[in-house]
Amino acid sequence: MNRAYWLITGILLMTILNGCGQEPEKEPPAPPPEVSVPPVQTPAPRAHPVTQETRDTYQFYCAQCHGTEGHGNGINAPHLTVPPRDHTKADYLETRTDEQLFTAIQQGGLSVGRAPCMPSWGATLNENTIHSLVSYIRELCQCEAL
Amino acid sequence: MPILNKLFIAGIFLLAVEGGYTGADASPELVKNKQCGMCHRFTPDEADKPAPDLFYAGDKFQKDWLENFLQHPEVIRPAGHTRDPGFLRGQPEFSPPHPALKTKEAKEMTDYLISLKILNDGPPLELGDLSKGARVRVKILFERDYSCIACHQSYNLARQPRGGVSGPSFINAGRRLRPEWVYQWLKNPKQFTDRGRMPLYAFDEETLRKLTQYIMSHQKDDSAQ
Incomplete structure (x- = not known):
């Protein structure tokens, strides 16, 4: 009796297991092809950050022509042959390097082949201040040199 | 006694009797009455004020121009003084016209202001006139090399005012300013x-x-350009 019971049970189990159909052993999925994703560009922290003194300097000297918010609409703007640069527009400023902006401020517009209306500030502002003004212009245009 | 001396003494006597112009000693009172100190600084130690400093008025201004200006004020800084709170907006809070004084007051005030100096009196600056060619070369310095035109009105080739407004206009600067002061300002404005x-x-x-x-050559009613 016992032997018959275990025989039948074994046959049933074998039938059920075969009926479920054991999946054939699969190979592990291939890893996705490697795609080179460019790393997110995070601008390096500037050596001459924008401080309140930078903003005050911009308001005191630069805003006369470039406007209090840098839109190029200062009080002198309507009277100039060449409009002052709009520091909020990236289109042009991203084509200029920081060095070019520095030189334009320090030595005037002519020194970088631009309008002579932009005076040289090299005898008025020290180099650190001019560097920080470059940083501020980058902040206004929300752009970096391409 | 020569007749001119007699007339001079008689004139002073008449002025004193009529309570008219009494000389520079009374002028600070006039300055107080006219409240000049509301807008102008009379010493370098005062806090910033929104109109030109006057503690060196005698170094800066020509007497005849000043006396005329006080009676017939004109706009020299279209955007207001750089210390005016509305300066950068182009809407000066202390905007023209400057109050006009009567003739006697203007004379008295002028005498007082002309006495205010910080520069040591030196020999007059002998500059001579610019030749036409030299004037063109300096105009290039003024407009192109040093960008003065960005902030100061000058004359264009058609003798029309041209230039920025954040600095004082140079139209008629040759009659308004003393050349010694212009020279010293250009040399070191921090003085x-x-x-x-x-x-x-x-x-x-x-x-x-x-x-x-070049700056002194800016004179109204002067055909030189």
Whole structure:
């Protein structure tokens, strides 16, 4: 009796297991092809950050022509042959390097082949201040040199 | 006693009797009455005020121009003084017209203001006139090399005012300013203020003199251009 019971049970189990159909052993999925994703560009922290003194300097000297918010609409703007640069527009400023902006401020517009209306500030502002003004212009245009 | 001396003494007597012009000693009272100190500084130690400093008025202004200006004020800074709170908006809070004085007051005030000096009296600056060719060369310095035109009105080739408004206009500067002051300002403006919005330049002596000549050549009713 016992032997018959275990025989039948074994046959049933074998039938059920075969009926479920054991999946054939699969190979592990291939890893996705490697795609080179460019790393997110995070601008390096500037050596001459924008401080309140930078903003005050911009308001005191630069805003006369470039406007209090840098839109190029200062009080002198309507009277100039060449409009002052709009520091909020990236289109042009991203084509200029920081060095070019520095030189334009320090030595005037002519020194970088631009309008002579932009005076040289090299005898008025020290180099650190001019560097920080470059940083501020980058902040206004929300752009970096391409 | 010569007749002119007699007339002079008689004139002083008449003025004193009529309570008219009494000389520079009474002028500070006039300055108080006219409240000039509300807008102008009379010493460098005062806090910033929104109109030109007058503690060096005698170094800066020509007497005849000043006396006329006080009676018939004109606009010299279209955007207001650089210390005016509305300056950068182009809407000066202390806007023209400057109050006009009567003739007697203007004479008295002029005598007082002309006495205010910080520069040592030196020999007059002998500049001479600019030749036409030299004037063109200095105009290039003024407009192109040093960008003065960005902030100061000058004359264009058609003798029309042209230039920025954040600095004082140079139209008629030759009748308004003393050449010695213009020269000293260009040489070192910090002698007069340490809070100017004008760029500093290290001009050589020749450039200093030429720019002074050029600025002084701006005179109304003068056909030279």
